[in-house]
Structures are given as C-alpha cells and as structure tokens.
Amino acid sequence: MTLTLYSDQGSGNCYKVRLLMHQLGYDLDIIEVDVAGDGCRTPEFRAINPLGKVPTMILDEGMVLSESNAILLHFADETQYMPMDHFDKSLMFQWLFWEQYSHEPAIAVARYAMHYLGKTEKEDPRLPQLWEKGYGALDMMENHLKDKTFFVAERYSIADIALFAYTHVAYQGGFDLNNYPHVRAWIERVKSQPRWKSMDEI
Amino acid sequence: MTLTLYSDQGSGNCYKVRLLMHQLGYDLDIIEVDVAGDGCRTPEFRAINPLGKVPTMILDEGMVLSESNAILLHFADETQYMPMDHFDKSLMFQWLFWEQYSHEPAIAVARYAMHYLGKTEKEDPRLPQLWEKGYGALDMMENHLKDKTFFVAERYSIADIALFAYTHVAYQGGFDLNNYPHVRAWIERVKSQPRWKSMDEI
Known part of the structure; x- marks a missing residue:
C-alpha cells in the first residue's frame, strides 16, 4: 500500500x-x-x-x-493508539477537538509568527493575546495531568500525539513551561514511547 | 437514562x-x-x-x-447519523474538525459579536477579517456541495448537523448567502429531515 x-x-x-x-x-x-x-x-x-x-x-x-x-x-482505529472503551473514545474525541479549537489557534499561531516568520511582539500585535490564550490552555493541561499519566485512560493514544505536537515546541512561540511540571513530565513520557521520533527525524 | x-x-x-x-x-x-x-x-x-x-x-x-x-x-455512533464505511467516517471526521477550525471561529464569532453583543464594525474591528475568513469557508462549502446533496456519502449525518448549526444563522453575523445557491439548497434539505427542529424549538 x-x-x-x-x-x-x-x-x-x-x-x-x-x-x-x-x-x-x-x-x-x-x-x-x-x-x-x-x-x-x-x-x-x-x-x-x-x-x-x-x-x-x-x-x-x-x-x-x-x-x-x-x-x-x-x-x-482499532490499534493500540486508540482507546477501546466507548466513553474513553469520546473523551479522546473531546481532547482532539479541544486541541484544534483551544490549543492550536493560540500556541501554534504564536509559534508560527515567531519561529517561522521571525516576528517580535512589536511586529505582531496579536502575540500578547495569543500568549494569554495559550497559557490558559496550558493551565487546563496541567490541571488535567496532575493525577494522570496520559490524557485518556492512562495510556498513550492519539490524544497525546495531537497535544504533544505543538506543546513540546511551545517555547518556539514564546511560552515558558517552567511552571508546568506535570506537562513537562508528560512530554518526557511521550518521548519515551516505543518508536517515538522527533519532528526533525521523520 | x-x-x-x-x-x-x-x-x-x-x-x-x-x-x-x-x-x-x-x-x-x-x-x-x-x-x-x-x-x-x-x-x-x-x-x-x-x-x-x-x-x-x-x-x-x-x-x-x-x-x-x-x-x-x-x-x-452506530446510528443512521453516522456513515458506516471507514473512509466515509474519516471524511465525516475531516468535516467536523474543519468546522471547528475553519468555519466556527469566523462565522460563529462574527455572529456572537453582532447578534449577542450587538457590536458594529466600528465597535469590533475584527469583523472585516472574520467576514473574509467566513466567506472563504462558505466558498469551500459551496464548491463541495455543487454536486452533492449532503457533506458525506450522500446522506444526512452529523457532519451536516455540525455545519448547519452556524451556517443557517450566518446572516446574524453579517453574511449574505445570496451567492451560495448550493449552500442554501442544502440548508433546506437539512430542514426537511425527519424530526428536524429549529434552534428556538428545542
């Protein structure tokens, strides 16, 4: 194929x-x-x-x-990267939609402005607002992860892949994860998954 | 239950x-x-x-x-409102994510500003940009619907429900659907579905 x-x-x-x-x-x-x-x-x-x-x-x-x-x-679908239980699957959907609506439009857009286009705060006046929204999303992730190893059903799934993608490079959008110990620990857990590769390697 | x-x-x-x-x-x-x-x-x-x-x-x-x-x-899940075929289901997912990323943040946000908060273009300077983005989304819907009755697999599904929600009230956000005959015909098809109810009725 x-x-x-x-x-x-x-x-x-x-x-x-x-x-x-x-x-x-x-x-x-x-x-x-x-x-x-x-x-x-x-x-x-x-x-x-x-x-x-x-x-x-x-x-x-x-x-x-x-x-x-x-x-x-x-x-x-039907692999180890998707929860089997119906409600767990629904929670995975919830996080996938949340990522695209409440996370990516702040964190990825700030990263795009700064990292791709090389803009400063003066050159892109949207940045402070994107940081505020992005930190709000990171707060929710930190809160969710305070007693969990992964986003859904205590196992690595595509909910983690989706949220990892921009979170682990959030610093390129001006975000400091220093106050997010649970998010940082989760990032390391994702990186330690079998066959995990960095963005540059694949 | x-x-x-x-x-x-x-x-x-x-x-x-x-x-x-x-x-x-x-x-x-x-x-x-x-x-x-x-x-x-x-x-x-x-x-x-x-x-x-x-x-x-x-x-x-x-x-x-x-x-x-x-x-x-x-x-x-497992009702008539979700396609059965695996690829059709994936297309339904595609439209659900597209709705939340490329449609709602323009059309619903313009509607919120104008209809809920009663803002004019002078009072909310984001509006022209939201209109441009929203018309771009409507263009894509019009293009997709030019030879289709519904968004996926020629049958009414939750992809239609998701896209209908803000499209049929887009006028409340300042959008004119006059140039979107296929979108308007699809809106009527959704409204003619069994047990369809308007936003005010349920």
Missing part, C-alpha cells in the same frame, strides 16, 4: 501524522509543501485538496483526506 | 447537540448557562467541567463530556 502525505516539515499538525504513521510502521511517500511560502494556496495544490491545507493524505485508491486529527483517527 | 445538558439557547454548538438528541429521541434535562454572561467561567461550572465550555453533557454515571462534535460522535 503506497500512501502519499503532503506535509510541511516544521508543522506540528503534519508531525502528528508522521509520528503516528512511523509508530504504526507505515512507509510514507512524503511531498514537502512550504506552508509559509503559500504552497497550500497554489491552484495545483487546490486541485488535489480543495480545502488547501496540509497535512493531506492520499490514500491507496486516490482518496484524499485532510485535517490532521481526522487522519490520526483514520489510521489509529 | 437521564442525561443532563448544560446549554446556551442561542449557541450553535449547543443547538447541534440538542438537534441530534431530539432526532435520536432522547429526553434531555437542559440546564441553561448564559455564555455571554460568563456563566461558563464561574467556579461552580468549572467544578463540573474544568474546560469551562458549553455544551457539556453529563452522562448516566456522572461522566462529563465536552466539545460539541465529541458529544455528537458519542451519541451518533
């Missing part, structure tokens, strides 16, 4: 998919798309994925799938 | 859940939370749901579930 992934090397959303696929043992044909260079907005790319986003996975029969967490769900 | 839903009457995210639950025939004990009045930020509400959001569903055994689309997934 040949799978093609349109991916941006530095994107946490793309890294999520590369990490799960590596942990599951899939070979991927990766096509690099430069998000900062508007590679998602070209007519050629829009012809492949009208939603104009990476990651975009081309499945075996020419089927196209977009949205990082939807791709995670597609491949994690 | 008694289910309790913390809900804001005018919230599209809460309406999604009320609509599906009505279509599935569940009785709900609904507790009204005033979002604009900061009802989600009280210590009492945070003790129930630390994520501080509505809708929040309290399940039978005191289990708490947050995030509108996660609640839809929990109850739609």
Whole structure:
C-alpha cells in the first residue's frame, strides 16, 4: 500500500501524522509543501485538496483526506493508539477537538509568527493575546495531568500525539513551561514511547 | 437514562447537540448557562467541567463530556447519523474538525459579536477579517456541495448537523448567502429531515 502525505516539515499538525504513521510502521511517500511560502494556496495544490491545507493524505485508491486529527483517527482505529472503551473514545474525541479549537489557534499561531516568520511582539500585535490564550490552555493541561499519566485512560493514544505536537515546541512561540511540571513530565513520557521520533527525524 | 445538558439557547454548538438528541429521541434535562454572561467561567461550572465550555453533557454515571462534535460522535455512533464505511467516517471526521477550525471561529464569532453583543464594525474591528475568513469557508462549502446533496456519502449525518448549526444563522453575523445557491439548497434539505427542529424549538 503506497500512501502519499503532503506535509510541511516544521508543522506540528503534519508531525502528528508522521509520528503516528512511523509508530504504526507505515512507509510514507512524503511531498514537502512550504506552508509559509503559500504552497497550500497554489491552484495545483487546490486541485488535489480543495480545502488547501496540509497535512493531506492520499490514500491507496486516490482518496484524499485532510485535517490532521481526522487522519490520526483514520489510521489509529482499532490499534493500540486508540482507546477501546466507548466513553474513553469520546473523551479522546473531546481532547482532539479541544486541541484544534483551544490549543492550536493560540500556541501554534504564536509559534508560527515567531519561529517561522521571525516576528517580535512589536511586529505582531496579536502575540500578547495569543500568549494569554495559550497559557490558559496550558493551565487546563496541567490541571488535567496532575493525577494522570496520559490524557485518556492512562495510556498513550492519539490524544497525546495531537497535544504533544505543538506543546513540546511551545517555547518556539514564546511560552515558558517552567511552571508546568506535570506537562513537562508528560512530554518526557511521550518521548519515551516505543518508536517515538522527533519532528526533525521523520 | 437521564442525561443532563448544560446549554446556551442561542449557541450553535449547543443547538447541534440538542438537534441530534431530539432526532435520536432522547429526553434531555437542559440546564441553561448564559455564555455571554460568563456563566461558563464561574467556579461552580468549572467544578463540573474544568474546560469551562458549553455544551457539556453529563452522562448516566456522572461522566462529563465536552466539545460539541465529541458529544455528537458519542451519541451518533452506530446510528443512521453516522456513515458506516471507514473512509466515509474519516471524511465525516475531516468535516467536523474543519468546522471547528475553519468555519466556527469566523462565522460563529462574527455572529456572537453582532447578534449577542450587538457590536458594529466600528465597535469590533475584527469583523472585516472574520467576514473574509467566513466567506472563504462558505466558498469551500459551496464548491463541495455543487454536486452533492449532503457533506458525506450522500446522506444526512452529523457532519451536516455540525455545519448547519452556524451556517443557517450566518446572516446574524453579517453574511449574505445570496451567492451560495448550493449552500442554501442544502440548508433546506437539512430542514426537511425527519424530526428536524429549529434552534428556538428545542
């Protein structure tokens, strides 16, 4: 089975998919798309994925799938990376949606401004607001993890992969995790998972 | 089985859940939370749901579930409102995440500013940017629906419920659907589904 992934090397959303696929043992044909260079907005790319986003996975029969967490769900189904219990699965969905609505739009966007575009607070006036929102999300993660090893059902799942992607590089968006000991311990637990690879390695 | 839903009457995210639950025939004990009045930020509400959001569903055994689309997934599983085929299910996930990332943060936020808070363009300088982003989302919906009756697998599913919630009231956020004939026809198709109810009726 040949799978093609349109991916941006530095994107946490793309890294999520590369990490799960590596942990599951899939070979991927990766096509690099430069998000900062508007590679998602070209007519050629829009012809492949009208939603104009990476990651975009081309499945075996020419089927196209977009949205990082939807791709995670597609491949994690019935593997060890997805909880089996119905309510645990629902909690995993909850964290996946929370990540895309309440975490990524703050932490990833601040990181994009600072790390990709090299903007300072003066050059991007949204940054203080993104930091406030992002620290609010980190507070919720810290609170949740104070008596848990992983986000759902005490085992590593795609909820952890999704939340790890931008949390472990949050410093690149100006976030200091010093006051988040449970988040930092969880980051180390994720890194110690079998077949875990860093963003640069895969 | 008694289910309790913390809900804001005018919230599209809460309406999604009320609509599906009505279509599935569940009785709900609904507790009204005033979002604009900061009802989600009280210590009492945070003790129930630390994520501080509505809708929040309290399940039978005191289990708490947050995030509108996660609640839809929990109850739609193995019903007619969820596609059966694995790839169709993945496409449904794609549209649910797209709704929360690319649609709701523009259309619902513009509606919130104008309809809930009564702000004008002068009073909320984010509005032109929200309109631009929201029309971009509507363009993608129009393009997708030009040869389809529903978002996934040619049948009404929770992907439609999720996207309908804020699209059918987009005018309250200053959006004009006049140039979106396929979106308008799809809105009518959703409204003609068995047991469909308007936001005010349930």
